[in-house]
Amino acid sequence: MPKVRIxxxxxxxxxxxxxxxxxxxxxxxxxxxxxxxxxxxxxxxxLCMVEIExxxxxxxxCNTEALDGMVVHTQTPKIIETRRSVMEFHLxxxxxxxxxxxxxxxxxxxxxxxxHGLYEPRMVDNKVHKPKAVPLGRHVMLDAERCILCSRCxxxxxEITKTGELGIFNRGDHSEVGLFRAKELNNPYSGxxxxxxxxxxxxxxxxxxxxxxxxxxxxxxxxxxxxxGCNIEVHTNSSRxxxxxxxxxxxxxxxxxxxxxxxxxxxxxRYGFKWIDDPSRLVTPAxxxxxxxxxxxxxxxxxxxxxxxxxxxxxxxxxxxxPHMTNExxxxxxxxVDHLRISHLDFKIPPREPxxxxxxxxxxxxxxNTKGAExxxxxxxxxxxxxxxxxxxxxxxxxxxxxxxHHDLLASGWPxxxxxxxxxxxxxxxxxxxxxxxxxxxxxxxLPSAAYVERDGTFTNFQGRVQRIRKAIEPLGxxxxxxxxxxxxxxxxxxxLAPTRVQDCFxxxxxxxxxxxxxxxxxxxxxGQLVGDVR
Amino acid sequence: xxxxxxxxxxxxxxSHTLKVYRETGGYQALAKAFAMEPQAITDVVKRSNxxxxxxxxxxxxVKWGFVPKGTTAPVYLVINADEGEPxxxxxxxxxxxxxxxxxxxMIIAGYAIGSHTAFVYIRGEYVQPWRIFSEAVRExxxxxxxxxxxxxxxxxxxxVIHRGAGAYICGEETGLISSLEGKKGWPKVxxxxxxxxxxxxxxxxxxxxxxxxxxxHIINRGAEWFAGLGTKTQGGTRMYSLSGHVQRPGVYEAxxxxxxxxxxxxxxxxxxxxxxxxxxxxxxxxxxILTADEIDVVMDVDGLRTxxxxxxxxxxxxxxxxxxxxxxxxxxxxxxxxxxCGQCTPCRESTGWIYKMTRRIVEGKGRKQDLDTILDVAKxxxxxxxxxxxxxxxxxxxxxxEKFRPEFEGLIGKREAATGTGVARVRxxxx
Numbered sequence: 001m002p003k004v005r006i007x008x009x010x011x012x013x014x015x016x017x018x019x020x021x022x023x024x025x026x027x028x029x030x031x032x033x034x035x036x037x038x039x040x041x042x043x044x045x046x047l048c049m050v051e052i053e054x055x056x057x058x059x060x061x062c063n064t065e066a067l068d069g070m071v072v073h074t075q076t077p078k079i080i081e082t083r084r085s086v087m088e089f090h091l092x093x094x095x096x097x098x099x100x101x102x103x104x105x106x107x108x109x110x111x112x113x114x115x116h117g118l119y120e121p122r123m124v125d126n127k128v129h130k131p132k133a134v135p136l137g138r139h140v141m142l143d144a145e146r147c148i149l150c151s152r153c154x155x156x157x158x159e160i161t162k163t164g165e166l167g168i169f170n171r172g173d174h175s176e177v178g179l180f181r182a183k184e185l186n187n188p189y190s191g192x193x194x195x196x197x198x199x200x201x202x203x204x205x206x207x208x209x210x211x212x213x214x215x216x217x218x219x220x221x222x223x224x225x226x227x228x229g230c231n232i233e234v235h236t237n238s239s240r241x242x243x244x245x246x247x248x249x250x251x252x253x254x255x256x257x258x259x260x261x262x263x264x265x266x267x268x269x270r271y272g273f274k275w276i277d278d279p280s281r282l283v284t285p286a287x288x289x290x291x292x293x294x295x296x297x298x299x300x301x302x303x304x305x306x307x308x309x310x311x312x313x314x315x316x317x318x319x320x321x322x323p324h325m326t327n328e329x330x331x332x333x334x335x336x337v338d339h340l341r342i343s344h345l346d347f348k349i350p351p352r353e354p355x356x357x358x359x360x361x362x363x364x365x366x367x368x369n370t371k372g373a374e375x376x377x378x379x380x381x382x383x384x385x386x387x388x389x390x391x392x393x394x395x396x397x398x399x400x401x402x403x404x405x406h407h408d409l410l411a412s413g414w415p416x417x418x419x420x421x422x423x424x425x426x427x428x429x430x431x432x433x434x435x436x437x438x439x440x441x442x443x444x445x446x447l448p449s450a451a452y453v454e455r456d457g458t459f460t461n462f463q464g465r466v467q468r469i470r471k472a473i474e475p476l477g478x479x480x481x482x483x484x485x486x487x488x489x490x491x492x493x494x495x496x497l498a499p500t501r502v503q504d505c506f507x508x509x510x511x512x513x514x515x516x517x518x519x520x521x522x523x524x525x526x527x528g529q530l531v532g533d534v535r
Numbered sequence: 536x537x538x539x540x541x542x543x544x545x546x547x548x549x550s551h552t553l554k555v556y557r558e559t560g561g562y563q564a565l566a567k568a569f570a571m572e573p574q575a576i577t578d579v580v581k582r583s584n585x586x587x588x589x590x591x592x593x594x595x596x597v598k599w600g601f602v603p604k605g606t607t608a609p610v611y612l613v614i615n616a617d618e619g620e621p622x623x624x625x626x627x628x629x630x631x632x633x634x635x636x637x638x639x640x641m642i643i644a645g646y647a648i649g650s651h652t653a654f655v656y657i658r659g660e661y662v663q664p665w666r667i668f669s670e671a672v673r674e675x676x677x678x679x680x681x682x683x684x685x686x687x688x689x690x691x692x693x694x695v696i697h698r699g700a701g702a703y704i705c706g707e708e709t710g711l712i713s714s715l716e717g718k719k720g721w722p723k724v725x726x727x728x729x730x731x732x733x734x735x736x737x738x739x740x741x742x743x744x745x746x747x748x749x750x751x752h753i754i755n756r757g758a759e760w761f762a763g764l765g766t767k768t769q770g771g772t773r774m775y776s777l778s779g780h781v782q783r784p785g786v787y788e789a790x791x792x793x794x795x796x797x798x799x800x801x802x803x804x805x806x807x808x809x810x811x812x813x814x815x816x817x818x819x820x821x822x823x824i825l826t827a828d829e830i831d832v833v834m835d836v837d838g839l840r841t842x843x844x845x846x847x848x849x850x851x852x853x854x855x856x857x858x859x860x861x862x863x864x865x866x867x868x869x870x871x872x873x874x875x876c877g878q879c880t881p882c883r884e885s886t887g888w889i890y891k892m893t894r895r896i897v898e899g900k901g902r903k904q905d906l907d908t909i910l911d912v913a914k915x916x917x918x919x920x921x922x923x924x925x926x927x928x929x930x931x932x933x934x935x936x937e938k939f940r941p942e943f944e945g946l947i948g949k950r951e952a953a954t955g956t957g958v959a960r961v962r963x964x965x966x
Binding site: 041042043044045046047049057058060063081082085086088089090092093122123124125126128148149167168170171172173174175 | 702704719724726872873874875876877878879880881883884885886887888891892895902904908915916918919920921
């Protein structure tokens with residue numbers, strides 16, 4: 001492996017590493033705009049210039065391979081002056097409209113001006129004017145005046161999605177990013193161009209003018225939109241609740257994970273968070289009394305649930321778990337179900353339409369934890385009823401109590417009228433979930449669950465990678481994480497293992513389910529851990 | 536003056552036809568070349584001291600030697616006929632008057648570098664040269680001089696003619712390659728260099744029309760003969776395009792050892808109307824300007840480099856005493872602002888900025904610090920871009936101001952300062 005010396009630090013890098021990445025490994029940041037590790041080299045912004053000994057002119061670090069014996073300097077007076085010049089060039093035609101720009105606060109023009117610019121402005125002539133507030137597609141808005149023409153968005157559409165919607169038109173300082181004729185930026189990954197735009201040229205139509213980014217808090221999490229389990233950051237706003245219509249989750253951003261999603265997420269995942277702050281959220285435990293709904297406390301609710309479950313023989317009860325539940329939820333549920341000797345247990349409900357899938361990130365299975373539910377064994381034992389048969393049995397009044405987690409059975413692939421008939425036929429329908437749906441109005445007992453951003457836990461993606469979700473905000477109202485609701489019921493039912501912390505749930509799971517053996521909640525870390533792959 | 540080589544047939548009627556070309560000894564070098572090893576041809580061209588005549592002046596034989604030995608990818612020869620350097624019209628004459636010299640040169644060059652497909656990228660505005668050259672290619676195919684098994688040698692070569700769409704940057708070799716590939720004419724980051732990965736990802740040699748038109752003569756008459764025509768470091772003759780304030784503007788062939796004074800005063804007949812010479816741009820608009828006192832310079836690559844300018848494309852633009860240098864700089868600056876491809880930040884932004892400053896100065900709205908700002912901006916951007924375009928723009932920015940500073944300073948702060956006497960006084964903003 002080649003050894004290079006950068007600003008006096010010697011570092012060994014794999015063959016083919018460029019100087020920017022080599023410097024990064026040595027803890028040295030070479031400023032850059034157009035370079036992105038997931039895209040081809042453009043070499044346009046000219047900001048990443050470094051001096052290389054035995055080379056008469058500064059070279060761009062992005063297109064310079066780190067070779068054995070190379071000596072690189074990133075802080076010479078010449079380089080510092082070059083960066084200042086390049087910053088001046090980047091900014092002479094920039095509108096400097098930071099006060100009304102959504103990028104402000106996370107803008108690399110601002111950051112690098114403060115770090116590498118700080119020159120006396122000399123430009124007194126008129127700036128070049130270009131189109132502003134141009135919608136490129138459903139999600140992306142272009143301000144061509146703010147654009148520094150780094151071409152990242154264009155390379156993304158050419159190289160990653162291979163849809164080629166964008167190009168740079170005109171020449172010289174009139175160059176501008178735009179759509180090719182009769183094209184719209186509506187590919188399923190369009191939102192990523194907003195993330196990789198280093199400036200405020202491409203902004204999110206969903207997020208524009210909603211919250212200033214410096215009011216946002218960031219929490220690492222996992223997208224629950226499909227079985228890929230893309231790593232994300234949840235950006236929440238708790239310091240300015242009067243902004244953004246009181247929505248606490250302001251936006252989702254991809255988080256790099258080389259083994260799962262690299263730098264990207266899909267648009268359905270990125271924008272699929274509106275249900276979290278939706279008025280349809282279930283916020284209070286409730287029981288139905290005739291036509292009335294009566295809100296109750298958890299202390300009242302837990303015995304009510306247990307009383308219902310105990311008033312039937314175990315083979316008169318069916319439990320339909322959900323692959324939207326975490327491994328911990330499912331493990332505690334499994335313990336509880338076994339303790340109560342309930343055998344009619346399933347989690348798979350067919351979707352109405354087959355899910356969209358592509359060869360990049362999006363998976364057909366729109367559940368984040370199907371793999372976990374399978375591994376933990378939320379499936380009917382031999383001779384027990386699966387979900388479909390539970391409904392048939394309910395219709396025939398053989399099954400008298402049904403406990404449904406999260407699923408909207410009426411929106412499933414099953415005939416709606418038959419399903420409704422089954423739901424109306426049971427004596428006790430318990431619904432546990434985050435939001436109202438087709439099932440919840442018919443429930444006798446409603447248990448409000450915390451959303452994935454309101455709690456900790458783990459999902460197992462289609463690869464068998466166990467990944468952590470983290471609590472970004474408090475649960476709405478009285479809602480609780482599923483595992484905690486189940487744990488409380490378990491304690492009331494005399495279940496020996498009824499953890500009070502999510503990590504205890506997971507560690508118990510790791511001991512109880514062979515696939516998870518050897519893992520700990522901590523060892524999963526930020527990038528996840530494959531089941532059966534420990535050590 | 537030395538003997539005419541490239542232009543020897545220009546006076547003949549029908550000089551563009553195969554018949555006339557053959558009658559005057561054409562395609563004899565080809566047979567000679569096919570009897571040689573390809574490497575031997577490259578060696579002859581190296582020894583002839585032939586240097587690229589498009590602008591950069593790179594030794595042609597050395598460039599040919601960069602093609603990787605034993606490459607399995609196809610090798611492409613690309614002829615740069617996108618003659619766009621302001622003040623330069625030489626390639627047009629070769630395409631129109633002696634197209635077979637180029638074709639013969641291309642076959643020999645293709646044979647030397649192992650290329651079986653050669654592209655000719657012709658400037659879009661060159662309609663007549665394109666028609667004539669296309670006809671010559673058809674003639675050559677019909678005569679078995681192109682296509683399969685040329686003259687029974689077993690060597691194949693096809694020529695593909697591609698017309699440009701009107702961008703100066705497409706004359707830059709990698710910009711040309713991008714354009715040829717069907718993309719926007721943006722120069723490519725180097726490395727990889729075109730000889731390693733050029734057009735369509737294959738090894739590619741890009742040569743100027745005039746350079747390649749020299750090759751048959753070198754093969755016919757030998758490297759030593761060609762080298763002897765020029766100076767120590769550059770062989771042969773080249774075609775000088777003289778424009779501006781001379782008695783007889785036009786294209787003149789002369790040895791590269793000719794001086795600028797000889798070109799202006801002997802070949803082109805001196806300055807008309809009894810006026811005095813003020814300044815000369817010796818090698819196309821990208822070359823630094825020379826004052827009237829600096830014209831005793833030898834016009835080869837090294838001679839002009841020593842004089843602080845460049846031989847470039849040998850487009851000699853002569854300005855007499857009536858020319859306003861600030862206004863001339865404004866026109867040049869407008870050209871570079873208009874033609875910058877917009878890819879690299881320093882070039883994209885500063886060409887426009889400098890044009891605005893020069894225009895302001897010419898309009899009498901200049902500020903004292905503007906001249907130093909132009910010089911500083913030009914120097915900061917120089918050498919920081921993907922291609923040589925911006926370095927070409929910096930040549931005039933710096934030399935016009937440094938050599939004629941009092942004239943610029945005379946305009947500062949004077950509302951009605953513009954002279955209105957010299958070259959094109961146009962108030963068209965950059966589109």
